[in-house]
Each structure stands twice: as structure tokens, then as C-alpha cells.
Amino acid sequence: MDFFRALSFLTLLPCPSPETPPEELGRSCPCFPLAGLLIGGLLAAAMTGLGFVLPPLPSAAFVVILWAFITRGLHLDGLAxxxxxxxxxxxxxxxxxxxxxSRLGTFGGIALAGALLAKAALLAGLGSGEGLKALLVAPVAGRWAMLPAMYFFPAARPGGMGDLFKKGCSGRGLAAGTLIALLAASGLGGLRGAAAVLTAAIVSLAVSRQLTRLLGGLTxxxxxxxxxxxxxxxxVxxxxALPL
Known part of the structure; x- marks a missing residue:
């Protein structure tokens, strides 16, 4: 049931999910990588289909649009x-x-456009083989990366969404989510997939530390x-071009 809670929160995909009190949302965090795996599978399928009729760059652009649509732009909104x-x-x-x-400002617009353009450019440059692996692994790594941010860093607003997720993310949940992410990423992407999770860990800790310094905690x-x-x-x- 926690998987469906995670899927319902992180995507717009229809799924059987009961009404969840806000204070219990964090309990679904170990399933975030599984939700990322499903997102990645849908994106990889779309990339494969589009590759039959479109060149790499338009295919990548449409996949990035679908990526934002499936996830309701939830994390893009947070980035902005x-x-x-x-x-x-x-x-x-x-x-x-x-x-x-709720209004989009200049800095948020730059970050939003930059993230979307970078994703499309990277996917288009990877080619069909590595590009599909990257599409499968990146959503897993990204959704897992939120777990150490929740567990290791304070919340900026008591009672806010960040605080609710932090309270629900236990050490056991972090360990379970990490195991799921590593198994999924290495199974789909080999050593490069496992390295992608390690990269996500480094980014997560570095960004979380800097945001905690600037905001007094995370939201x-x-x-x-x-x-x-x-x-x-x-x-990235x-x-x-690493020998992995």
C-alpha cells in the first residue's frame, strides 16, 4: 500500500491509494525509487517508440515533456x-x-528552462542504448536522493510538507529505499547505474547542505x-565517457 501512496503523490498515474493523512506521507518514502522505476519504464517505452519516427533531439524533447507531465511538474515546481x-x-x-x-520569478524560470533543456540535450546526445538505460535509472536515482535529504537534514518549517516527510522517513526506510535503488539501478544500468545512484547521493548531500545553510533547513x-x-x-x- 505504501507503494501506491508514493505513486499517487509522485505522479498523476491512476492507482488504488487510500486517503492518507499528511503526517503519514513520509512512511511511503522507501517506495520512492520504485515509483521512479515505473516512471523510467514509461519514459523508456516512449523514447523507443518515438525513435522510430523522429530524430534523437525531437524524441528527447517530447520525452522530457512527458516526464514533466507524468510527474505533474511536482519537482520542477520545487526547483523553480x-x-x-x-x-x-x-x-x-x-x-x-x-x-x-506561487508566481514564477526570473531565477525560477532560468532554473526551470535550464533543467528541461539540459535533460533533452543529454538524452539526445546519449543515443538509443545508453539513453534508454539513463531514462530507466535517472528517475530512480532522483527519487531516492530525496531520502537522505529528509533523514539527515532539518526541516525549515515546523508542520510544513518538508517536516511531515522528515518525520515519516526513518533510518529503516532510508536503508530499504537505498537497497531498492541500488538493486534497480545496477540491474538496469550495471556499474554505471550504481555510479548514478552514488552521484545522486553526492548531489543530494551537497545541495541539502547548501540549502540548509541558506534556509535554516529544508522544505x-x-x-x-x-x-x-x-x-x-x-x-551527466x-x-x-567513463570506462564503466
Whole structure:
């Protein structure tokens, strides 16, 4: 049942999910990598189909649009809000206030456009073989990357979405999610897949540490930023010409 809770929260895919009290949402965090695996499978299938009728760049562009649609732009919204806050505020309270504003600002727009363009460019440059592996692994790594951010770093707003997820993410949940992510990523992408999860871990910890310094803790938007930047890190890892 936790898997369906995670899938219902992280995607717009129809699934049997009971009404979940907000304070219990964090209990589904070990299943975040599984939700990422399903997202990756759908994206890889779409990339394969589009590859029969379109060149690599248009195929990648449409897949990135589908990626945003399937996930309701949830983490992209968090990325944009986070960059608006850290770019427009001068201290933690002002940054948090800007992040709560639903309007898209200049810094958020730049981050949003940059993330979408980078994903499309990286996928188009990878080719069909490595590109499909990257599509399967990156959503797993990105959604797993939120778990260490939840577990190791404080929440910026008591009672906020970030705080609710942090309270529900236990050490056992982090361990289970890590095992799932490593098995899925290495099974689908071999050593490069496992390295992508390690890359996501480095990005997650580095971004979370910096955001904690700037905001006094993490928010739900911060977790979205961690997910998006970790996905990009995983895609970059696949694009690097490393002997893995």
C-alpha cells in the first residue's frame, strides 16, 4: 500500500491509494525509487517508440515533456521555487517567504528552462542504448536522493510538507529505499547505474547542505530541487565517457 501512496503523490498515474493523512506521507518514502522505476519504464517505452519516427533531439524533447507531465511538474515546481527563493531573498525568512509565492520569478524560470533543456540535450546526445538505460535509472536515482535529504537534514518549517516527510522517513526506510535503488539501478544500468545512484547521493548531500545553510533547513520545495538536480547528475554520469 505504501507503494501506491508514493505513486499517487509522485505522479498523476491512476492507482488504488487510500486517503492518507499528511503526517503519514513520509512512511511511503522507501517506495520512492520504485515509483521512479515505473516512471523510467514509461519514459523508456516512449523514447523507443518515438525513435522510430523522429530524430534523437525531437524524441528527447517530447520525452522530457512527458516526464514533466507524468510527474505533474511536482519537482520542477520545487526547483523553480527554490531558485526564486535563494536568488531573490537576502536572509532565511525572506527566502522562505519568496518560496511560498506561487508566481514564477526570473531565477525560477532560468532554473526551470535550464533543467528541461539540459535533460533533452543529454538524452539526445546519449543515443538509443545508453539513453534508454539513463531514462530507466535517472528517475530512480532522483527519487531516492530525496531520502537522505529528509533523514539527515532539518526541516525549515515546523508542520510544513518538508517536516511531515522528515518525520515519516526513518533510518529503516532510508536503508530499504537505498537497497531498492541500488538493486534497480545496477540491474538496469550495471556499474554505471550504481555510479548514478552514488552521484545522486553526492548531489543530494551537497545541495541539502547548501540549502540548509541558506534556509535554516529544508522544505518540500527543497526536496523537489534535490530530486531534479540529482536526476541531472545521473544523466551527466551516463553522458561522461567513463570506462564503466
Amino acid at each position: 521555487d527554490t531558485f526564486d527563493g535563494i536568488g531573490g531573498g537576502w536572509d532565511a525568512p525572506s527566502r522562505l517567504a519568496i518560496m511560498k509565492d 518540500g520545495d527543497s526536496y523537489g530541487a534535490v530530486c531534479e538536480l540529482s536526476e541531472l547528475g545521473a544523466l 554520469l551516463f553522458a561522461l
